[in-house]
Amino acid sequence: MLTNFLNLWILARVLQSAVAATLGVAGALLGVVIAWRWRSGQSNESQLALERLAELAAAVMQVALLVGFLGLALSVFVTDHLVGGIRGAMCAFGVLASTASGFTGLLVSLLAALVCGLWVVLHRFDLRLETPVLTRRKFLALLAVGPLMLADFICAVRFAFELDFNVIASCCSVWLDDTALNARAARLVVSPNLAGGIALASTLLAAGASLAVWHRPGRVKALFAATLSGLATVAAVPAVLGVVAPYALATPGHLCPFCLFQAQGGWLGWPLFGALLIAAITGLGLGVVEVHRGAAGSREVARQFQQELARCSLLAWLGTLACGGFPVARYLIRSGGVSVFGEV
Amino acid sequence: MNAATDIAIRAVALTKRYANGPEDKTALRDVTFSIPAARFWVISGPSGSGKTTLLGLLGGMIAPTAGEVHLNGRPLTHLRDHHRALVRRHGVGMVFQEFALVTGMSLEENLFLPFVPEGGPAAPVRRKAATLLERFGLAAFARTRVERLSAGERQRAGIIRALLGDAPVLLLDEPTASLDSANVERLVNHLADLRDEGRTLLATTHDPRLVDHPCVDGRLRLADGMLTA
Numbered sequence: 001m002l003t004n005f006l007n008l009w010i011l012a013r014v015l016q017s018a019v020a021a022t023l024g025v026a027g028a029l030l031g032v033v034i035a036w037r038w039r040s041g042q043s044n045e046s047q048l049a050l051e052r053l054a055e056l057a058a059a060v061m062q063v064a065l066l067v068g069f070l071g072l073a074l075s076v077f078v079t080d081h082l083v084g085g086i087r088g089a090m091c092a093f094g095v096l097a098s099t100a101s102g103f104t105g106l107l108v109s110l111l112a113a114l115v116c117g118l119w120v121v122l123h124r125f126d127l128r129l130e131t132p133v134l135t136r137r138k139f140l141a142l143l144a145v146g147p148l149m150l151a152d153f154i155c156a157v158r159f160a161f162e163l164d165f166n167v168i169a170s171c172c173s174v175w176l177d178d179t180a181l182n183a184r185a186a187r188l189v190v191s192p193n194l195a196g197g198i199a200l201a202s203t204l205l206a207a208g209a210s211l212a213v214w215h216r217p218g219r220v221k222a223l224f225a226a227t228l229s230g231l232a233t234v235a236a237v238p239a240v241l242g243v244v245a246p247y248a249l250a251t252p253g254h255l256c257p258f259c260l261f262q263a264q265g266g267w268l269g270w271p272l273f274g275a276l277l278i279a280a281i282t283g284l285g286l287g288v289v290e291v292h293r294g295a296a297g298s299r300e301v302a303r304q305f306q307q308e309l310a311r312c313s314l315l316a317w318l319g320t321l322a323c324g325g326f327p328v329a330r331y332l333i334r335s336g337g338v339s340v341f342g343e344v
Numbered sequence: 345m346n347a348a349t350d351i352a353i354r355a356v357a358l359t360k361r362y363a364n365g366p367e368d369k370t371a372l373r374d375v376t377f378s379i380p381a382a383r384f385w386v387i388s389g390p391s392g393s394g395k396t397t398l399l400g401l402l403g404g405m406i407a408p409t410a411g412e413v414h415l416n417g418r419p420l421t422h423l424r425d426h427h428r429a430l431v432r433r434h435g436v437g438m439v440f441q442e443f444a445l446v447t448g449m450s451l452e453e454n455l456f457l458p459f460v461p462e463g464g465p466a467a468p469v470r471r472k473a474a475t476l477l478e479r480f481g482l483a484a485f486a487r488t489r490v491e492r493l494s495a496g497e498r499q500r501a502g503i504i505r506a507l508l509g510d511a512p513v514l515l516l517d518e519p520t521a522s523l524d525s526a527n528v529e530r531l532v533n534h535l536a537d538l539r540d541e542g543r544t545l546l547a548t549t550h551d552p553r554l555v556d557h558p559c560v561d562g563r564l565r566l567a568d569g570m571l572t573a
Binding site: 041043044045048049051052055127129130131132 | 409
């Protein structure tokens, strides 16, 4: 509905995605020009002018992609804020579920944030180098980022159009309560012991691999840390549903991650998912740097940058672990060691 | 030194155009030359011939429209701004025509100004400054405000500041412009000493006292942005 755009929060989200998409598409178009005209190492007038244009454009793109990155947080914040206007919705889940494109849009925002973050990692690595040897690759990568940001904008507009404040939505418990998860496979995936165990192990392994890269970077270590970071990110999702949410909400059968963004969940979702996203980006970024290290030509610069990334990744993984472990520890202390699932 | 680094300054097809209203002004056109290490060369030419622009390009202070600059074998053209700044700070010393000293500050404070981004001068830099002040006859003026110094003293102060960073290449813009003949002779002797220590010097000038000085090893002549000799 067109009147939905009068809501300031919806308007903010649409404007944010519009700005990010416009700059992202402009960056992608410039990427085409650079891919076509870039002549590395030449010092003719057009190449030097292109290098300067690329430096300026990359600085603008960095800001645009950070805006795109923040789109995910804004998306969650806006949907959470709209809960009061949608009858039946108790958290962002209900708002998203009340529209056809809600969850698709969130998934696109998540992908866009991840890809924007990885592009910024590549950009920061390129800036460390003396000469713009990675610029062409960097702008070619925008060919993937630009359309994703455009898709994010389209999803944001579609969500705003589809949002109906007269509808009676279903709350998250209809979909995400333990009893609602009828499929045996789904119940197994979010079972506390399995999901929690896998997430804990993979997070500790990812943190350990990051520590190893921080201590002494190497090709195998960096690629291993990136792979483990990717796996730990995926493994963290069922653990949040199956372990963190029940403990944070003190309800064994309630598995909604969106409730963690509210007061009842202690707003834990913000630091938890924030740390998880940063850990994923910096961890996967180690792989991005390693893939481009040969083209960069400077082993020492790559080594130093990987150490900084690995330090961030390690801290972010430990932060994720702390955020995820906090509600569990708090509950166990308060209950005298009794699990929220009723086991001692 | 190998063959590549025997050349301290190399310009290849260097061109610089400035936007000047609807039309561009070409300050330098296709300038190519090489200056061997540990030599004292001068570039002469009338006002507006592109001497200062050339010095700015060689010192990494301005970027060329086309062409390449190599300092001690290292190409500067494609360097990013912050890496070029490092070259400016450590690879090349610049002595400006108007000295670029900050009035209201003492000579010593002016000398240490380039070290502020690095957290101030370290003890070896302070010791070196004291040695250079002594050598250039300015030790007594270390705490004197620069506006109280004569033109010759300010010129020497500019050279000391350029030398403090241990730059192997020294670029001087019209170093004798405001000096009398006695001071010109004194300055050229100082520059010849620096050349003999292994530094490469390139000075722009339209002063015949410097162009024709026997201490000068090589001469280039610019006219309308092009090399004529």
